[in-house]
Amino acid sequence: MKKIFQAVAAFLLVICMTAQSSQAQLKRFSIGPFVEAGFPTGDFSETNKTGYGIGIGADIKLVAGLTAVGSVSYFYFGGKSYTGPNGNSFDWADVKAIPIRLGLRYNLISILYVKLEGGTVQYAGGDYNGIGGLVAPGVGIRVLGLDVEGKYEAWFKDATRGFWGLKAGYNF
Incomplete structure (x- = not known):
């Protein structure tokens, strides 16, 4: 167990050092695909199963440490x-x-x-139609082009549909 812990710690150290030294080589603009999973909470979990999505995201570095981001995706939550x-x-x-x-x-x-x-969420078919608003705070790790994020996302229209999400993508 101790050797596994030491190996993982050494691996994370190498990743941090590589990311630090390659920081200057990263571009100011990147774009790439991602997949995501959503785990409904509250009333939304009573009516719908785990959801899955696919999309494309882009980002533009503004100033040191601050980046403008945007994405569009398709999400599907099956009914219970x-x-x-x-x-x-x-x-x-x-x-x-x-x-x-x-x-x-x-x-x-x-x-x-x-x-x-x-942003906005466009409901596409079924009993849910129209446009609603959304908010999505999150925290993540980005090593070179690999991006993994945990988030909470809430969609607002007639009722709030909230879910915990896990997103993984690669930016070029």
Whole structure:
């Protein structure tokens, strides 16, 4: 166990040093694909299953540590089945959406960042139609082009649909 811990610590040290030395070589603009998973919370978890999404994101470095970010994706949350106490059953509707996010990312250290995004969500079909707003604070790690982020995202229209998300992507 001790050797595994030492190996992981050495690996993280090498990554931090590589990221630090390559910081000057990174471009000011990057774009790339990502995948994400959403785990519904509150009332949203009662009606829908875990969601999955795919999208493309871009970022532009503004000043030291501060970056403007944006993304567009397609998200799908399957509906759950419900059986009432009297034996009647029905299915909740699937949620299909296209979130468009804009925001700012701030690097706390070379590879660790915090991010705040806002934007709109276009519901695409089923019982959910129209446009709503969204907010998505998050924290992540970016090593060279690999970007992994944990976030909470909330969509606002008739009701709030919130979920914890995990996002992984690669920027070129």
